[in-house]
Amino acid sequence: xxxxxxxxxxxxxxxxxxxxxxxxxxxGRIIKVGPNLKAAPDCKELEATGKVVxxxxxxMHVHLREPGQEDKETIESGLRAAARGxxxxxxxxxxxDPPLDNPALIAYVLQKSRELNLSRLYPIANITxxxxxxxxxxxxxxxxxGAVAFxxxxxxVPNSRVMRQAMEYARLVNRPIVSHCEDLELTRGGQMxxxxxxxxxxxxxxxxAAEEIMVAxxxxxxxxxxxxxxxxxxxxxxxxxxxxxxxxxxIPVTAEVTPHHLLLxxxxxxxxxxxxxxxxxxxxxxxxxxxxQALAEGLLDAIASDHAPHTREEKEAxxxxxxxxxxxxxxxxxxVVTFLILPGIIxxxxxxxxxxxxxxxxxxxxxxxxTSGQAADITVIDPDLExxxxxxxxxxxxxxxxxxxxxxxxxxxxxxxxxxxVMYRGRILEP
Amino acid sequence: xxxRSKDLLGLEELSVEEIRSLLEAARxxxxxxxxxxxxxxLRGRRVVNLFYEPSTxxxxxxxxxxxxxxxxxxNINVAASSMVKGENLLDTVTTLESMGLACLVIRHSxxxxxxxxxSRIRAAVVNAGDxxxxxxTQALLDLLTIQERKxxxxxxxxxxxxxxxxxxxxxxxxxxxxxxxxxxxxxxPPTLLPPxxxxxxxxxxxxxxxxxxGADVVIALRLQGERQVQGLLPSLREYRRLYRLTAERxxxxxxxxxxxxxxxxxxxxxxxPELLExxxxxxxxxxxxxxAVRMAVLSLLLGGE
Numbered sequence: 247x248x249x250x251x252x253x254x255x256x257x258x259x260x261x262x263x264x265x266x267x268x269x270x271x272x273x274g275r276i277i278k279v280g281p282n283l284k285a286a287p288d289c290k291e292l293e294a295t296g297k298v299v300x301x302x303x304x305x306m307h308v309h310l311r312e313p314g315q316e317d318k319e320t321i322e323s324g325l326r327a328a329a330r331g332x333x334x335x336x337x338x339x340x341x342x343d344p345p346l347d348n349p350a351l352i353a354y355v356l357q358k359s360r361e362l363n364l365s366r367l368y369p370i371a372n373i374t375x376x377x378x379x380x381x382x383x384x385x386x387x388x389x390x391x392g393a394v395a396f397x398x399x400x401x402x403v404p405n406s407r408v409m410r411q412a413m414e415y416a417r418l419v420n421r422p423i424v425s426h427c428e429d430l431e432l433t434r435g436g437q438m439x440x441x442x443x444x445x446x447x448x449x450x451x452x453x454x455a456a457e458e459i460m461v462a463x464x465x466x467x468x469x470x471x472x473x474x475x476x477x478x479x480x481x482x483x484x485x486x487x488x489x490x491x492x493x494x495x496x497i498p499v500t501a502e503v504t505p506h507h508l509l510l511x512x513x514x515x516x517x518x519x520x521x522x523x524x525x526x527x528x529x530x531x532x533x534x535x536x537x538x539q540a541l542a543e544g545l546l547d548a549i550a551s552d553h554a555p556h557t558r559e560e561k562e563a564x565x566x567x568x569x570x571x572x573x574x575x576x577x578x579x580x581x582v583v584t585f586l587i588l589p590g591i592i593x594x595x596x597x598x599x600x601x602x603x604x605x606x607x608x609x610x611x612x613x614x615x616x617t618s619g620q621a622a623d624i625t626v627i628d629p630d631l632e633x634x635x636x637x638x639x640x641x642x643x644x645x646x647x648x649x650x651x652x653x654x655x656x657x658x659x660x661x662x663x664x665x666x667x668v669m670y671r672g673r674i675l676e677p
Numbered sequence: 678x679x680x681r682s683k684d685l686l687g688l689e690e691l692s693v694e695e696i697r698s699l700l701e702a703a704r705x706x707x708x709x710x711x712x713x714x715x716x717x718x719l720r721g722r723r724v725v726n727l728f729y730e731p732s733t734x735x736x737x738x739x740x741x742x743x744x745x746x747x748x749x750x751x752n753i754n755v756a757a758s759s760m761v762k763g764e765n766l767l768d769t770v771t772t773l774e775s776m777g778l779a780c781l782v783i784r785h786s787x788x789x790x791x792x793x794x795x796s797r798i799r800a801a802v803v804n805a806g807d808x809x810x811x812x813x814t815q816a817l818l819d820l821l822t823i824q825e826r827k828x829x830x831x832x833x834x835x836x837x838x839x840x841x842x843x844x845x846x847x848x849x850x851x852x853x854x855x856x857x858x859x860x861x862x863x864x865x866p867p868t869l870l871p872p873x874x875x876x877x878x879x880x881x882x883x884x885x886x887x888x889x890x891g892a893d894v895v896i897a898l899r900l901q902g903e904r905q906v907q908g909l910l911p912s913l914r915e916y917r918r919l920y921r922l923t924a925e926r927x928x929x930x931x932x933x934x935x936x937x938x939x940x941x942x943x944x945x946x947x948x949x950p951e952l953l954e955x956x957x958x959x960x961x962x963x964x965x966x967x968x969a970v971r972m973a974v975l976s977l978l979l980g981g982e
Contacts, residue, residue, distance in 0.1 A: 437788075441873055442873040442874075442876045442877070444873075445842075445871045445873045445874050445877075446689075446848070446874075446877055447788055447789065447810055448788035448789075448807065448808045448809035448810025448811065448845060448848060449788050449789070449808075449809075449810075450809075517789075517792055517796075518788070518789030518792045518793060562767070563766075563767075563793070564766060564785070564787045564789060564790045564793045565787065565788065565789040565793070566787040566788070566789075566808070567787065
């Protein structure tokens with residue numbers, strides 16, 4: 247399909263562009279971005295006046311649960327959620343059952359996603375065999391099969407020697423190691439952030455130090471090995487400070503943050519609300535302040551959802567029995583618009599960098615800009631559209647979100663992948 | 678008077694007026710109970726004691742309280758070893774509700790279970806202890822005991838000594854006592870005493886001598902099972918040396934201090950045995966007051982007053 251996206255505010259940090267432009271798409275690629283472009287007769291028009299047109303958003307941290315936990319999510323439901331959320335691509339974590347620790351499974355996941363004609367899927371493979379943290383996986387073959395990074399997410403690599411080997415070996419394929427920073431001995435049995443509220447509500451705490459110790463370890467290992475390190479879902483002020491020091495030292499590190507860690511504090515757990523049970527846990531107001539500041543300063547590189555869907559039965563349980571994780575893909579964009587862009591914490595350009603350009607750069611993915619010749623992966627946002635978060639409308643099988651009922655502005659209007667419109671006005675369009 | 682909520686989940690949620698009303702009602706029930714009066718205000722109402730943790734004292738106390746008001750009582754004890762999943766717990770409770778249930782008294786090892794159930798059933802839910810979180814009726818009976826012994830609650834110095842970290846009694850006592858104007862000191866070794874509890878209004882100290890100095894009330898806490906404190910204490914021997922209440926230590930408190938313990942006492946660990954016979958000990962009264970307090974709670978929740 248050929249498209250002329252007309253009259254939108256095109257925000258493309260790669261071209262230093264933030265102005266009203268038309269975008270011409272032909273044969274799945276971007277042909278031209280410019281003022282007053284003429285459409286060929288075979289071209290459909292997408293009216294975008296008053297809307298923001300951006301290079302397709304990439305969520306570099308989601309859990310799609312397939313294979314093995316299809317009652318929580320499937321590749322199809324997850325990619326539908328991605329499309330509805332305005333993401334043209336997502337990277338799925340390997341803690342499936344079986345885990346994505348061999349090339350055949352990477353190929354399987356890629357094959358399934360290609361058949362769907364929805365958002366793109368880039369798998370992340372295990373750092374260690376079986377995600378057990380004992381021996382590094384066959385990273386070269388995994389990369390050849392299509393893995394874009396390595397992570398044992400959901401768990402850290404507890405053994406420092408194994409983590410060191412992973413960072414060294416991953417240099418062969420120049421792929422980042424995505425680290426889930428958690429000292430498991432300090433968080434054992436933990437249910438929420440350790441602090442006044444965990445003591446008050448009688449829940450076993452997970453101290454911020456458990457994250458910071460591992461951030462510090464991995465930064466030292468990155469300095470030692472020269473391997474590329476990406477820190478997943480940072481949640482604490484201390485982690486931000488460590489990152490700042492590492493940057494000054496020139497250590498090759500990037501980092502992401504989730505909307506819930508930016509916007510919510512541990513108080514959200516009040517009343518034992520399992521939709522606020524996430525790992526790393528929601529922390530204090532000082533932490534959210536530090537994260538927002540780091541985002542504004544450019545210290546943090548990406549916003550990712552850590553989309554971690556679970557079944558309703560699992561989340562509808564007493565707090566200690568409920569699993570960690572929330573359904574995040576479909577609320578990232580309006581949360582970013584409502585709480586980061588509209589209050590002026592970050593600009594549209596910076597937001598698009600965090601959601602598109604930088605994730606693409608970190609993982610070496612195509613996309614991230616609207617320059618001619620690129621695949622036409624495009625996210626269109628209606629900055630004025632305001633509506634409440636209604637999990638029943640989610641395409642994801644996971645309906646648990648601490649943002650239920652929040653009125654948000656700036657929902658995605660259209661998601662275009664390789665020139666195909668896969669979502670328009672919240673509806674998934676069948677190919 | 679009735680409580681604002683249909684449930685009693687913790688003292689954090691109660692207002693001072695509600696606490697005072699509960700204590701007032703408990704005093705009336707204590708008198709009536711002592712006088713052998715027959716009360717039938719809850720006749721025909723069904724109270725279920727659902728205990729996922731073993732507890733002879735609390736369960737029996739609730740049972741006697743409910744029966745004394747004429748209610749029908751069903752006791753269900755579930756093996757403590759099995760970690761029961763939410764859906765099963767909820768299924769169990771909704772099934773019980775379908776069988777006609779006016780009040781569910783629940784004890785569970787997970788904090789927040791009473792809250793989880795209270796929002797999902799119409800019957801009243803009474804928290805009989807949830808994990809490390811709260812044990813509201815224990816705190817109410819502590820308040821009643823102190824009030825009876827000292828004639829007041831306001832302005833008293835109360836020292837709570839022992840395993841604060843794992844103690845739901847300490848949390849409920851802290852809420853209750855600080856709401857009625859007592860000054861609460863929490864004391865234990867650093868591994869069992871999170872300093873953050875100071876933000877709930879308590880004074881924090883590792884030295885029992887400091888907590889005991891001039892205290893009007895001394896509450897010794899039960900040291901939780903070996904499993905929970907494993908690694909948090911180097912040895913029971915050292916703990917006894919540092920924190921066990923002895924006659925000598927207790928002499929630092931006010932001469933007419935009240936000595937309490939939520940029971941059951943680990944003999945020789947929290948208290949030296951002779952203190953159990955000490956006239957300052959109110960441990961037996963606590964048990965009696967427990968029945969009166971639970972009568973008051975059931976009555977106020979179920980409209981039996």
